[in-house]
Amino acid sequence: MPIDFTARATGQGLTDPDYAFLLSEEDTGERVAIHCEATSYDKATADLRSVAAVRIRGPRILASQHLALSFWPTEPAEPALARLLRFIGNRPLVGYYLDFTVAMLDRLVQPMIGMPLPNETVEVSSLYYARKTKIPGKNAVDLRLDSILRDLDLPPRTGDDAYAHALAAAMVCLRLEA
Amino acid sequence: MSDSLDPGAFDFAVPPFDRLTPAEQASLAASLDLGLYAKDSVILKSGERADCLYVVMRGLVQERRGGEVAAVHGPHDSFGLQALFGDDTAGGVACVAAEDTICHLVPRQALVELARDNPAFADCIYRDFGDKLRALASERSNREMAALTMARIRQAYLHPPVFVDATASLRDAALAMKRNQASSVLVREGNGQEGGAPGGPNKDERIGILTGTDLRDLVVLDGRPVDSPVGPVARYELLTLDRDDLLFNALILMAKHSVRRLVITEHGAVTGVLEQADLLALLSNHSQVIALRVDRANSPDDLAQASQDIVGLIRTLHGTGVKVSFIADLVTELNRKIFRRLFELLAPPDLLANSCLIVMGSEGRGEQLLKTDQDNGLILRDGYDCPTLNEVTAAFTARLVEFGYPPCPGNIMVSNPDWTRPLAAYKDAVFHWIHRPDETASMNLAIFYDAAAVAGDASLLAEAKGYLLSRLQDNQMFFTAFARPALAFDTPSGLFGGLFERRRSEALDIKKAGIFPIVHGIRALALEKHMDETNTVERLWALADRGVLDRGFAGELAEAFTFLSTLRLKARVDSSAAGTQTDNLVRMEDLGKLDRDQFKDCLGLVKKFKEFIAYHFHLNH
Numbered sequence: 136m137p138i139d140f141t142a143r144a145t146g147q148g149l150t151d152p153d154y155a156f157l158l159s160e161e162d163t164g165e166r167v168a169i170h171c172e173a174t175s176y177d178k179a180t181a182d183l184r185s186v187a188a189v190r191i192r193g194p195r196i197l198a199s200q201h202l203a204l205s206f207w208p209t210e211p212a213e214p215a216l217a218r219l220l221r222f223i224g225n226r227p228l229v230g231y232y233l234d235f236t237v238a239m240l241d242r243l244v245q246p247m248i249g250m251p252l253p254n255e256t257v258e259v260s261s262l263y264y265a266r267k268t269k270i271p272g273k274n275a276v277d278l279r280l281d282s283i284l285r286d287l288d289l290p291p292r293t294g295d296d297a298y299a300h301a302l303a304a305a306m307v308c309l310r311l312e313a
Numbered sequence: 314m315s316d317s318l319d320p321g322a323f324d325f326a327v328p329p330f331d332r333l334t335p336a337e338q339a340s341l342a343a344s345l346d347l348g349l350y351a352k353d354s355v356i357l358k359s360g361e362r363a364d365c366l367y368v369v370m371r372g373l374v375q376e377r378r379g380g381e382v383a384a385v386h387g388p389h390d391s392f393g394l395q396a397l398f399g400d401d402t403a404g405g406v407a408c409v410a411a412e413d414t415i416c417h418l419v420p421r422q423a424l425v426e427l428a429r430d431n432p433a434f435a436d437c438i439y440r441d442f443g444d445k446l447r448a449l450a451s452e453r454s455n456r457e458m459a460a461l462t463m464a465r466i467r468q469a470y471l472h473p474p475v476f477v478d479a480t481a482s483l484r485d486a487a488l489a490m491k492r493n494q495a496s497s498v499l500v501r502e503g504n505g506q507e508g509g510a511p512g513g514p515n516k517d518e519r520i521g522i523l524t525g526t527d528l529r530d531l532v533v534l535d536g537r538p539v540d541s542p543v544g545p546v547a548r549y550e551l552l553t554l555d556r557d558d559l560l561f562n563a564l565i566l567m568a569k570h571s572v573r574r575l576v577i578t579e580h581g582a583v584t585g586v587l588e589q590a591d592l593l594a595l596l597s598n599h600s601q602v603i604a605l606r607v608d609r610a611n612s613p614d615d616l617a618q619a620s621q622d623i624v625g626l627i628r629t630l631h632g633t634g635v636k637v638s639f640i641a642d643l644v645t646e647l648n649r650k651i652f653r654r655l656f657e658l659l660a661p662p663d664l665l666a667n668s669c670l671i672v673m674g675s676e677g678r679g680e681q682l683l684k685t686d687q688d689n690g691l692i693l694r695d696g697y698d699c700p701t702l703n704e705v706t707a708a709f710t711a712r713l714v715e716f717g718y719p720p721c722p723g724n725i726m727v728s729n730p731d732w733t734r735p736l737a738a739y740k741d742a743v744f745h746w747i748h749r750p751d752e753t754a755s756m757n758l759a760i761f762y763d764a765a766a767v768a769g770d771a772s773l774l775a776e777a778k779g780y781l782l783s784r785l786q787d788n789q790m791f792f793t794a795f796a797r798p799a800l801a802f803d804t805p806s807g808l809f810g811g812l813f814e815r816r817r818s819e820a821l822d823i824k825k826a827g828i829f830p831i832v833h834g835i836r837a838l839a840l841e842k843h844m845d846e847t848n849t850v851e852r853l854w855a856l857a858d859r860g861v862l863d864r865g866f867a868g869e870l871a872e873a874f875t876f877l878s879t880l881r882l883k884a885r886v887d888s889s890a891a892g893t894q895t896d897n898l899v900r901m902e903d904l905g906k907l908d909r910d911q912f913k914d915c916l917g918l919v920k921k922f923k924e925f926i927a928y929h930f931h932l933n934h
Contacts, residue, residue: 194354195418196347288413290371293322302347309349310413 150249157253159225166191166257167222168229168305170297171236178238182208186215186240187298188222189305191229196305203298212243220244227255231280231304234258259283259307266311283307323368323417327389329437337427337434344423350374350410357408363396365418372414377407385411394438397421432526432573439589440568466563467556469592471577471585474499479521479544483532486523486543497524497574497586500547520583521547522576551576556584563592613658613712616651641878645679648672648718652689653768655712659705667697669766669773673725677763678832678847682882686721687713688760690732692739692773706733725760739777747784750794758795759833762840763847782843789931796837796930799830804919820898823884827877827919831870834926838862849874870922873915880904880912 149155169188173181189201202222204215219240230236233256241251260278267276277286280303284291289306292299323345325331325338333341348367350356356374357363367374368391376384376392383406386392392408428435475493477486479502486498503518523543531537531546552570554563556579563575573589649672656670674688675681691706699705710728714720727733734742746758762781766774785791802825832849838861839852846852850871857867884899904912927933 194348194350196349198346199344199420288371290415306347306349306415310351 148250151247154220154248156224157220157248161225163224163226164192165226166229166308167226168196168301168308169223169233169236170230170300170304171239172297173235173239176235178235178242181239182206183212183239183243185297186219186236187296187301188219189298189301190222190226191305191309194309196302196309198302201298201301203296213247216240216243216247220248223252223254225254227257228252229257229259229304229308231259231283231300231307233304257308259304259311262311263287263307280304280307287311323370324389329434332431332434332437333427334431337431341419341423341427344420346418346420348416348418350414350416352410352413354410355407356410356414356416357393357396357406361396363393363421365393365420366391366397366424367393367408368417368419370415370417372416373411374414374416375409375411377409391419397424436571436573436589439573440571465556466554466558466560466577466587469560469563469587471556471587472591474576474583474585476501477523477543479503479547480542482540483528483537483543483546484539487528487539490525490528495586496588497522498543499523499576499583499586500543502544502547502549519549520551520576521549522551522574523547524574553578553583554587555579560592563587567592611658613655616655616658616712617716641680641682644681645676648676648681649765649767651716652713656709656768659708659712661699661701661705663697664699664702664705665769667694667699668692668769669771670727670768671764671774672767673760673764675763675832677760677765678849679765680832680849680878682878682885685718687718688721688725689727689767690725690764691727691734692777693733693735694770694773695735695737697735702733723756725757736773736777740780743777743781744784747781747791750791755795755798759798759836762836765847778845785840785843792837792841793930793932795840796834796926797932799834799837799926800923800932802826802829804830804916804923820900822897823877823881823899824897827916828874828881830919830923830926831874831877834922835870837926837930866922866925869918873918876911876915880908 149158167188167190169186171186172184174184175181183206185203185205187201187203190197202219204219206212206215228237237252237256245251260280260283263283264276264278277283280300281292284303284307287307287310289303289310292303323330323342325333325341330338330341346365347370348356350372356367367386369386369388371388374386374390374392375382376386384392395406424438428438472495473493475489475495475498477489477498477500479500481489481500486500489498490496500521500523501518502521523546527546527548532539537546552566552572553576554566556577566575567573567589575587576583577585577587652670652672657665660668669692670689671677671692672689675685676688687710693699693702706727710720710726720726725732731742743758743761746754746761750758758781762778764774764778802822804826805821835849835852835856838856839846842856842859842861844852844855846855853862853867853871853874856862857864862870880899881897884897899912
């Protein structure tokens with residue numbers, strides 16, 4: 136399924152007016168770091184297992200208000216997705232390997248509200264790559280999340296779950312933008 | 314899915330968080346946010362209110378006040394408590410990330426709830442807060458905090474004492490607490506009933522205390538029946554202070570004994586209970602506190618008593634390790650208050666309205682320690698004539714001598730007509746000092762440049778100083794002559810270490826060798842830049858701000874100046890204790906190894922500064 140960027144940007148196809156807030160112009164000054172876990176890395180066939188999201192406001196990561204959702208094949212995903220969408224709102228999304236997370240979500244969100252997620256995205260590994268390639272040299276850039284954390288002198292991930300990844304992405308993002 | 318731990322999980326082994334129960338730790342962990350700050354970014358602006366307590370996870374944070382780094386916080390250290398609970402003017406401290414820093418943020422709400430539910434935790438936090446406040450109080454630029462430590466217990470809110478008889482049951486005690494919204498009750502044992510006034514002294518009675526925590530422990534943990542009497546379980550070793558004692562002492566006593574309340578007495582009778590929370594509320598809320606205790610003296614004799622108390626106070630403060638700059642602030646405040654009050658008591662109202670009492674030299678700079686020579690003067694409004702002027706000024710000088718302020722050897726006192734004259738005559742004198750400089754003129758100009766108004770109409774001094782600055786052209790010759798005394802005395806330097814060691818037993822005049830060169834050199838630079846500051850350290854930083862002095866060098870000089878002043882105070886406190894004349898002599902052999910090394914470093918720095926002055930003012934040509 137090719138992504139319709141025009142539809143994504145303008146919100147064409149939004150069938151559920153309850154989600155018009157996704158397209159709001161209002162600037163909350165916040166972003167949301169997000170990460171998902173799935174049954175495989177194939178975004179066409181994998182099943183979503185969990186999603187974690189945490190808001191970033193200024194230099195702060197609002198860890199105390201993070202959202203962690205689990206998905207089960209036997210349960211409808213809509214209620215959890217509805218919570219997630221309200222949590223995200225129109226905020227830009229931040230993540231590591233964010234394309235995958237967004238693609239996994241889009242597969243469920245598109246049928247639900249008639250359009251994919253319209254949010255801006257910030258890929259932290261791209262930020263990191265841009266930073267590293269500013270320094271001339273022939274060394275390959277190690278883009279593994281744990282390597283990035285180590286290189287930026289950030290605390291190591293303590294978990295393997297979606298929340299730990301989202302938190303790590305949030306920290307990388309803040310460190311690289313400072 | 315369960316929540317994972319925070320990356321670089323919050324370390325609950327570090328006080329005060331080690332006081333939390335596992336359940337409380339879990340609830341705190343869930344309420345934490347994270348803050349990431351890049352090197353050199355400002356975490357808390359000066360005067361900004363904080364909404365959370367910051368606990369450093371990684372990196373380094375500096376608390377800066379003016380040009381100085383007041384404190385450094387590394388991993389596990391917390392900061393922002395003053396900005397969280399204190400007044401928004403909490404010392405004008407800015408917190409800056411010295412490295413890339415990550416902090417755990419403990420929200421105010423979570424902290425307040427934990428402190429409410431967990432007394433041990435609250436105690437730890439409050440004690441830490443108390444320490445911080447005291448540290449703050451000893452900082453130079455915080456005059457208001459300085460005044461705070463002079464506040465009396467009387468100024469704090471006291472909970473009225475709630476008494477129960479020793480025969481009352483634990484339930485009665487709990488009921489009394491609830492009814493009076495008190496967190497403790499006082500237990501009266503003995504035949505206190507006939508004792509007349511509540512809390513009145515009674516030889517047969519003793520008074521104990523029972524707190525809410527005690528009750529909880531006794532009933533809930535020990536399973537004591539609620540109808541058992543309070544008498545045997547109350548604690549009778551009360552920590553008491555008089556109402557007129559310093560709040561500072563209350564703070565120290567609480568910290569020392571790890572208690573959260575003190576029983577306050579007046580003339581030996583219990584008048585109330587001082588709770589730590591109220592004490593901190595008062596200490597953290599500057600605007601409620603009057604800068605110093607209100608000057609209630611109605612006669613010069615009342616002042617004499619107050620003046621005598623100062624020496625004892627300085628000795629106490631010095632003894633408890635309070636920084637010398639803070640002591641200087643305090644002495645300045647108190648002395649000026651005494652001068653002002655004395656002048657107000659002696660001078661008729663029209664004289665007060667038409668004159669300005671000034672203090673000069675070290676008093677003007679706010680740097681005197683203990684009682685120094687009088688250096689004061691009176692500027693009269695042009696055209697005003699006071700018939701009783703001579704009596705007033707003579708009485709003023711005489712009274713100050715009586716209070717223990719020695720007369721000025723150079724006779725720079727209001728009783729000398731040369732220093733009590735109309736504004737126009739002061740302007741003439743300034744003109745003379747500038748254009749016909751000799752040794753006396755230079756010194757007069759120097760001390761007058763340091764002058765500060767103490768009583769009366771301060772605009773008179775402002776006009777005289779404005780005139781002084783306006784007469785100073787960029788006259789190289791003048792400044793060369795003015796700065797020269799900075800080099801007048803020899804400063805033995807570490808370069809000739811061996812020589813120095815041999816002269817170890819010789820006493821060194823610390824004022825001539827160290828303090829004066831700094832004071833006068835800085836004064837000359839300040840005068841050259843037409844600066845308004847009078848205090849040496851303030852001048853130092855102002856000069857650094859203008860780029861006259863390198864910031865690092867200014868910092869070192871300020872530190873050296875403070876250290877030398879401390880040594881000088883030490884010498885003076887010791888010698889005046891021994892009953893000898895106060896002097897400025899320091900003997901190397903009397904110094905500890907650390908002090909001696911630092912002393913040498915300071916002298917080396919003074920030497921360097923003198924070279925700078927010589928170069929700057931072309932003194933070698």
